[in-house]
Amino acid sequence: xxxxxxxxxxxxxxxxxxxxxxxxxxxxxxxxxxxxxxxxxxxxxxxxxxxxxxxxxxxxxxxxxxxxxxxxxxxxxxxxxxxxxxxxxxxxxxxxxxxxxxxxxxxxxxxxxxxxxxxxxxxxxxxxxxxxxxxxxxxxxxxxxxxxxxxxxxxxxxxxxxxxxxxxxxxxxxxxxxxxxxxxxxxxxxxxxxxxxxxxxxxxxxxxxxxxxxxxxxxxxxxxxxxxxxxxxxxxxxxxxxxxxxxxxxxxxxxxxxxxxxxxxxxxx
Numbered sequence: 713x714x715x716x717x718x719x720x721x722x723x724x725x726x727x728x729x730x731x732x733x734x735x736x737x738x739x740x741x742x743x744x745x746x747x748x749x750x751x752x753x754x755x756x757x758x759x760x761x762x763x764x765x766x767x768x769x770x771x772x773x774x775x776x777x778x779x780x781x782x783x784x785x786x787x788x789x790x791x792x793x794x795x796x797x798x799x800x801x802x803x804x805x806x807x808x809x810x811x812x813x814x815x816x817x818x819x820x821x822x823x824x825x826x827x828x829x830x831x832x833x834x835x836x837x838x839x840x841x842x843x844x845x846x847x848x849x850x851x852x853x854x855x856x857x858x859x860x861x862x863x864x865x866x867x868x869x870x871x872x873x874x875x876x877x878x879x880x881x882x883x884x885x886x887x888x889x890x891x892x893x894x895x896x897x898x899x900x901x902x903x904x905x906x907x908x909x910x911x912x913x914x915x916x917x918x919x920x921x922x923x924x925x926x927x928x929x930x931x932x933x934x935x936x937x938x939x940x941x942x943x944x945x946x947x948x949x950x951x952x953x954x955x956x957x958x959x960x961x962x963x964x965x966x967x968x969x970x971x972x973x974x975x976x977x978x979x980x981x
Contacts, residue, residue, distance in 0.1 A: 713771055718790035721778070724771035725764035725791065729756025733824065733977075734797040737763040738788060738808030740830070740960065741905045742856070742863060742891055742898065744770030747805065750966035751973070759801075764791055766807065766901065774897050779904030781807075785814035792822050801977060803827035805962055806934065807905050813942075814911070817918040825976055826919065829926040829969065830959045832938040833911040833945075844906040851899040860892040867891070869930025869958020883963060916945035923949040924976040926969060928957030950976075 715722045726745055735755055737748040745763035752761045765772040766784055778784070788811050792798050802823050804812035809831025816826045836844070847859060856863065864873070864884070872880060923946050927936035936953050943949040952972045957965040 715772070716791065716794055718794055719778070719783070719787045721767045721775045721787060722773035723764055723767065723787060723791055725762055725795070726752075727795075728752050728761045729759055731759040734760040734762060734800040735973075736788075736792060736797055736800045736802050737761070738802070738804035738811050739763070739765065739770070740806030740808055740867070741901060742769070742867070742894060743805075743887075743960070744890075747960065747962050748803075751803075751962055751970050754970045755973075760797070762791075762795060762797060762800075764788075766811075768897055768901050774900075779900045781810045781814065781904065781908045784904065785811045785818070788812075788815055789819050789822060798822040799824040801825045801827070801973075803829065803973065804831065805829040806831050806959065807901075810905070810908060810911070813916065813919065816921055816923070817911075817915045820918075820920060823921050825980055826921050826923045827926065827973055827976065828923065828939070828942070829961050830928055830931055830934050830939065832934050833913075833916055833942050834938060835908060835910045836906050841906055844902060848899040848902045848906070851902065852896055855896050856894040856898065857892040860888060863891045864888055866933045867959050869928055869932070869956070869964060871930050871956035872958055872960075872964045880964075887960075887963065913945045916942060917947065919946045920948065922976060922980050924972060925949055925951045926961055926972055927951065927953050928959060928961050928964065929953055929955045930958040931961075933959040 768774045809828040927939035954968045
């Protein structure tokens with residue numbers, strides 16, 4: 713398994729394809745790099761594609777500390793630099809989007825474009841912070857399996873969960889088992905995400921690269937209005953809202969995500 717030590721942590725990444733430009737994918741909380749398998753397959757014929765796992769998640773090593781969003785963004789910056797991937801098309805979903813907006817505002821030389829999927833700039837509401845801080849303590853003790861139904865409801869939209877499409881149900885079953893099997897140490901990432909500070913309008917205004925904001929019509933974890941509100945503060949942003957799609961758009965509506973990204977890339981070339 714390819715790993716690289718950056719920011720004092722062994723980070724796992726998977727690379728496919730080749731081309732003059734590179735796309736870097738960053739996954740959401742409790743997920744891993746494979747949530748972009750469809751997009752990687754679609755783009756690898758013309759692009760170098762890198763998908764990595766955040767510290768303490770997927771196949772990346774657990775770190776004792778450093779799970780705040782600023783530090784995780786530094787992981788991404790170091791990864792992009794070490795792999796000579798800049799300037800890249802950076803695409804982040806949820807937690808990966810928290811990373812992407814920080815990179816675009818603070819390390820603009822690393823990015824050619826930014827795609828933000830199912831993510832927002834605000835901090836978690838107080839009620840959510842209380843709930844998930846409590847859940848994180850339980851995950852430390854017993855793991856994720858007792859809470860997998862909560863995770864599935866948060867991460868996948870009602871249209872996906874109710875779908876009769878065999879392929880959709882297979883995908884959902886596979887990810888349900890993955891979520892149930894996450895190690896207890898994923899609580900560190902959960903706390904890092906849920907206790908993140910707001911990413912201010914002033915910082916959003918520093919994002920100058922062409923930006924695509926994708927939201928899912930059924931996303932209860934990050935309602936579309938919150939995702940789309942960011943576009944008002946990012947100078948070169950446009951929005952795409954995907955029907956019958958929840959919080960995991962790259963899995964629930966992979967073709968729609970790929971097509972939206974293709975349009976973004978064409979617009980800058």
